[in-house]
Amino acid sequence: MDSLLDILTRIPALLLAVVGHELGHGWVAYLMGDSTAKRDGRLSLNPLHHIDPLGLLSMIIFRFGWAKAVPINPNAFRNRKLGILLVSLAGVGVNFLLALVFSPLLVWSLDQPGLLSDFLIQLVWYNVMLGVFNLVPLPPLDGSKVLASFLPRKWEFYFYQYERYFYFLLVLAVFSGFISGFISPLIVGIIDHLLTFGAWVVL
Numbered sequence: 001m002d003s004l005l006d007i008l009t010r011i012p013a014l015l016l017a018v019v020g021h022e023l024g025h026g027w028v029a030y031l032m033g034d035s036t037a038k039r040d041g042r043l044s045l046n047p048l049h050h051i052d053p054l055g056l057l058s059m060i061i062f063r064f065g066w067a068k069a070v071p072i073n074p075n076a077f078r079n080r081k082l083g084i085l086l087v088s089l090a091g092v093g094v095n096f097l098l099a100l101v102f103s104p105l106l107v108w109s110l111d112q113p114g115l116l117s118d119f120l121i122q123l124v125w126y127n128v129m130l131g132v133f134n135l136v137p138l139p140p141l142d143g144s145k146v147l148a149s150f151l152p153r154k155w156e157f158y159f160y161q162y163e164r165y166f167y168f169l170l171v172l173a174v175f176s177g178f179i180s181g182f183i184s185p186l187i188v189g190i191i192d193h194l195l196t197f198g199a200w201v202v203l
Contacts (some may be wrong), residue, residue, distance in 0.1 A: 007060065009115065013122035014059055015047045017095060017130050018067045022050040024094035025070040025087055032083040034076035042070050069140070081149050088145035095131035099124045099194055107198035128190050132183045138170045139163035 023045070026037035041049050055066035077083025106124050109117035137143040140163065148159045173179045 005115075005118065009119040010060060010122045010126075013119055014056070014126050015051070016123060017098065017126040018056075019045060019047050019050050020094040020098050020127070021091040021130055021134070022067055022070050024090035024092075025072070028090035029070070029072045029077075029083070029087045032086060033078040034073050034083070036071045036073045036076070040071050084145055085149040088142045088149065091142055092131040092134050095127040095134075096190075099127040099131070099190075100197070102127075103194040103198035104201035105198075107195060107202050124191060124194060125187075128187050128194070129183075132186050132190065133179070136170075136179060136183065138173065139166045141170070 022042065026042045029036065030038050030043065037043055044050075050067050052066055052068050055068075058066070072087060074080050074084050077087075102120055102123055106117070106120040109120050134141050135143040135146070137147045144159075144163065144166075148156050151159060170179075
């Protein structure tokens with residue numbers, strides 16, 4: 001069972017990763033011409049604007065959860081296909097960027113184990129995990145929208161029309177351990193490279 005200290009360092013790390021992810025979606029959508037997220041108050045650093053209480057609890061306990069989806073209107077994008085692609089990649093892009101930025105601090109903190117190093121371990125892990133997981137090409141994850149952005153308009157229409165029927169497939173893939181077995185090596189590999197980068201910066 002996780003210790004109280006582990007949970008207390010996990011929550012702020014998770015919130016930073018989730019808020020960064022959702023802000024990425026919202027800001028890029030705004031830059032592409034869609035102000036829906038801005039009007040909905042989602043261009044905010046306030047975690048309360050982004051978290052889903054049940055999704056947050058699930059992620060703390062099971063390390064799998066969800067946030068409130070950022071509302072977007074693809075028809076408002078100046079370039080619809082490009083907008084969908086960039087907005088879909090923006091969240092994971094922010095997660096990978098945060099992991100990269102904090103990796104040197106994590107390496108430095110490992111020589112002084114304590115609350116800071118525990119927090120940074122959680123922070124880098126959650127950002128890499130969210131980045132990799134959201135690239136899985138199953139609805140409603142970002143990877144499915146990336147895939148849809150390359151489909152011909154007719155197939156894209158069918159994709160969005162029937163995407164909700166794939167939600168069960170995602171849940172099944174998660175709780176069966178299939179996705180974990182697939183993405184875990186990727187997460188570990190990325191973190192190893194980040195630690196190598198962090199050591200290079202620190203040393």
